[in-house]
Structure formats: structure tokens, C-alpha cells
Amino acid sequence: MNKYISDIYNSLQEIAWHFGSHGVNGECCGDLSFVEYMALKKVYEKNELSVQEIGNALNFTKSGATRIIDRLEDKGYAVREHSLTDGRVCCIAITDKGKEAIKEISQKYTTYLEDALKEVSPLKINEIKDILEILLRAVQQKEAI
Amino acid sequence: MNKYISDIYNSLQEIAWHFGSHGVNGECCGDLSFVEYMALKKVYEKNELSVQEIGNALNFTKSGATRIIDRLEDKGYAVREHSLTDGRVCCIAITDKGKEAIKEISQKYTTYLEDALKEVSPLKINEIKDILEILLRAVQQKEAI
DNA sequence: TTATTATAGTTGATGACGTCAACCAATTCA
DNA sequence: TGAATTGGTTGACGTCATCAACTATAATAA
Numbered sequence: 638m639n640k641y642i643s644d645i646y647n648s649l650q651e652i653a654w655h656f657g658s659h660g661v662n663g664e665c666c667g668d669l670s671f672v673e674y675m676a677l678k679k680v681y682e683k684n685e686l687s688v689q690e691i692g693n694a695l696n697f698t699k700s701g702a703t704r705i706i707d708r709l710e711d712k713g714y715a716v717r718e719h720s721l722t723d724g725r726v727c728c729i730a731i732t733d734k735g736k737e738a739i740k741e742i743s744q745k746y747t748t749y750l751e752d753a754l755k756e757v758s759p760l761k762i763n764e765i766k767d768i769l770e771i772l773l774r775a776v777q778q779k780e781a782i
Numbered sequence: 783m784n785k786y787i788s789d790i791y792n793s794l795q796e797i798a799w800h801f802g803s804h805g806v807n808g809e810c811c812g813d814l815s816f817v818e819y820m821a822l823k824k825v826y827e828k829n830e831l832s833v834q835e836i837g838n839a840l841n842f843t844k845s846g847a848t849r850i851i852d853r854l855e856d857k858g859y860a861v862r863e864h865s866l867t868d869g870r871v872c873c874i875a876i877t878d879k880g881k882e883a884i885k886e887i888s889q890k891y892t893t894y895l896e897d898a899l900k901e902v903s904p905l906k907i908n909e910i911k912d913i914l915e916i917l918l919r920a921v922q923q924k925e926a927i
Numbered sequence: 928t929t930a931t932t933a934t935a936g937t938t939g940a941t942g943a944c945g946t947c948a949a950c951c952a953a954t955t956c957a
Numbered sequence: 958t959g960a961a962t963t964g965g966t967t968g969a970c971g972t973c974a975t976c977a978a979c980t981a982t983a984a985t986a987a
Contacts, residue, residue, distance in 0.1 A: 641911040642899070643892045648914035649801055650891075654820060655921050656798035659841050670943090675799060688965060696804050701945045703966060708944095725953045725964040746795075747788045753920040754787070761916070766786040768913040769793035771906070775898040776800050817973090833936060846974045848937060853973095870935040870982045 649772075666742040668712055672697075674742060676705050677714055677731065681739045685728040687720075714738055794917075811887040813857055817842075819887060821850050822859055822876065826884045830873040832865075859883055 654660050658671035665674040672695065679694050680686055686694075692702030706729055709715040714735035720726040731739075754762060799805050803816035810819040817840065824839050825831055831839075837847030851874055854860040859880035865871040876884075899907060 641907055642896050643888065644911050645899075645907070645914060646888070646891050646895050648911070648918045649797065649895075650820075651918050652794065652914065652921065653798040653801035654840075655925070656794055657802035659817070672804070672944090675795075689963095695799075698946060699965065700947075700967080704945070707966095720964095723954075723964080727965070743788065743791070746791050749924070750791050750794075751787050753924040754790075754917075757916065757920065761913075762786055762790070764909070765913050765917060766789050766793070768910050769790055769797065771902065772899075772910060773793045773796055775902065776797065779894070779898045780800070815973090834934095843975060844936065845938080845976075849974070852937095865935095868935080868983070872936070 666738060666745065669714070669738060669742070670708075673705060673708055673712075673714075674739075676702075677709055677735055678739060680709075680715055680729050680731045681736065684730055685718075687726045687728065691729065709735070811883060811890065814859070814883060814887070818850060818853055818857075818859075819884075821847075822854055822880055823884060825854075825860055825874050825876045826881065829875055830863075832871045832873065836874065854880070 661671060665671055669677070675695055676691050679691055688702045688706055689699050691697075691706065692699050695702075695705075697705065706715065706717065706727075709729075710717060714732060716730050716732055717727045718730055720728050754765075757765070806816060810816055814822070820840055821836050824836055833847045833851055834844050836842075836851065837844050840847075840850075842850065851860065851862065851872075854874075855862060859877060861875050861877055862872045863875055865873050899910075902910070
């Protein structure tokens with residue numbers, strides 16, 4: 638086995654901590670928690686997701702997903718609409734306020750990263766991007782199995 | 783601004799989710815939660831940490847840290863010892879069972895990663911390791927400010 | 928030395944959160 | 958049409974981290 642794998646694992650875990658729910662100090666942006674933000678981002682990327690699809694995407698039970706959507710809806714970031722083809726399913730849609738929030742948070746983190754990486758050469762930045770995409774594909778592929 | 787930064791941000795966030803508390807399904811290994819594991823890992827890496835040092839390292843309040851140590855102690859992974867130089871501080875030490883658990887979890891994730899990256903060339907693996915270290919240093923440096 | 932202040936850690940009350948099981952409603956299948 | 962399935966919601970519950978108040982030890986000042 639490649640001896641670097643465990644180094645990779647360690648770095649990855651530390652980085653995950655930084656960008657996860659605790660690293661960002663429990664709140665992402667105003668009144669959005671990290672999980673709420675992740676759910677909203679899913680809706681943003683792929684509009685009209687059902688409750689369960691969100692739950693599956695984020696490893697929550699369907700009742701957990703219901704609760705997350707509840708909060709998102711209470712705060713005005715998303716709305717539930719009924720599917721036209723199947724009366725049981727809810728299509729979750731993002732509101733304008735929700736889109737705003739996503740953009741704002743995205744901007745915030747990007748600025749943060751930009752600053753953190755200001756000493757790194759553009760070439761290296763490009764390399765980081767490629768490497769992370771390889772890594773992400775690798776774990777997502779494994780997830781899918 | 784480098785246009786790849788936001789790609790990096792996106793990948794990073796997805797990866798963080800995978801390796802964070804939700805990705806690993808709420809439990810790391812047996813009865814350890816992700817935060818408990820992170821705390822234990824800190825103690826493992828740098829023995830004899832105080833309660834507050836653990837709290838600071840992981841972005842918890844001191845009472846939050848107390849509770850985490852409580853759980854770790856209840857489960858037999860760590861012990862509280864009194865500092866010889868200052869009667870107020872607790873030195874948290876890892877037990878043999880704790881060391882075992884850390885090794886086991888480490889092994890588990892390493893195996894997972896090894897499998898996820900089995901199609902990636904050794905050269906690329908090496909590159910991944912370097913890149914992640916650059917990234918980690920960058921965010922840790924920023925944290926320190 | 929004694930009184931005051933600061934610091935490390937713990938604890939009770941609390942609120943946020945996700946799960947489970949039971950449930951309702953819409954749909955599909957027989 | 959009736960039974961089974963599926964999507965979603967809800968009440969009860971357990972876990973968890975925080976806040977504020979508190980104890981105990983240490984450091985500082987008088």
C-alpha cells in the first residue's frame with residue numbers, strides 16, 4: 638500500500654474539520670446552519686428536488702429531511718410546491734432570498750480561500766483544483782456503489 | 783481573482799461533507815462520534831492536553847469540551863489526571879483502549895481511501911498528498927491569525 | 928499574610944437537532 | 958375495488974453543545 642495514503646487521510650480529515658460544521662463556527666451565514674446550507678445548495682444546483690432526494694443526498698432520514706426543509710421554509714429560503722405529476726411528492730424550490738444567501742456564502746468562502754491561498758502560484762492553484770476534482774470523483778464513485 | 787478558487791471551494795465543501803460528521807454516518811467506529819474521535823485524536827497526537835486546549839483546538843466552549851471529555855472517559859478512551867504544577871488544570875491522557883480505537887479508525891479510513899484511489903497512479907497520489915498539505919497549511923495559517 | 932482577582936473546570940437548565948415509529952394521503956398493483 | 962406501496966409529516970425521545978452560575982485553585986496586591 639502506498640505510504641502516502643495515510644498522510645492524505647490525515648490532511649483530508651483536518652481540512653474537512655475546517656470546512657465542516659464546527660470549523661465555520663457553527664454558523665454559515667446569518668441564520669443558516671451548515672446542514673441547512675448544504676441542503677439549500679442542493680436545491681440551488683438542481684431545482685425541484687423532493688424531500689427524500691435531499692435526505693438521500695445528505696444522508697438524512699426522510700423525517701430529518703422534512704425538518705431541515707421546515708427550517709429552510711420558515712426562514713424564507715425555500716418553498717414547498719406540490720408535484721403536478723404525483724400528489725404525494727413535494728418539489729422544493731429555492732426562493733430569491735435563498736439564491737441571495739447561497740451567493741453570499743459562496744462569495745464569503747471564496748474570498749476566504751483566495752486570501753488563504755494568496756501566496757500560492759496560479760499554476761499551483763490550477764493543480765489544486767484538478768487534484769481536488771480527482772479526489773472528489775474518487776469518493777463519489779465509491780459512494781455510488 | 784483566480785477563477786478556479788470557487789471550483790476549489792466547491793470541491794472542498796463536498797469533500798468536507800464526505801469526511802465530516804454526516805458523511806461517516808454519525809459514528810466513526812463503534813461508539814465514537816466524529817467529534818469525540820477528533821478530540822481523541824488531538825489527545826493522541828499531543829498527550830496531556832488540558833480541557834480548554836481541546837476546546838480551543840476544536841472550536842468548542844470549555845463546557846462543551848468538558849462534556850466531550852466526559853463521554854470519552856465514560857467510554858474508557860481517555861482519563862483525566864490532575865496537573866502536578868497547577869491543581870486547577872486537568873491533563874487528559876489517552877488510554878490503551880483509546881490508542882487502539884484511533885489506530886483502528888485510522889486503518890479503516892486509510893483502507894477506504896486506498897480503495898477509492900486505486901485507479902490513481904502512484905505519482906498522482908504523491909501529488910495529492912503534497913497538494914493537500916499545501917492546502918492544509920494555508921488554512922491553518924489563516925486560522926492562527 | 929490576607930484579601931482580591933483571575934483562571935480551570937464542572938454543572939443545571941435550556942434549546943437545537945435528527946431519529947424512530949406511527950400516521951395520513953396519494954398512487955399503484957392485483 | 959381493495960390491498961399494498963410510497964412520499965411526507967408529526968409526537969416523543971435522546972443526544973449534544975451552550976450559557977450562566979458555581980467551586981476550587983492560583984496569582985496578585987495590600
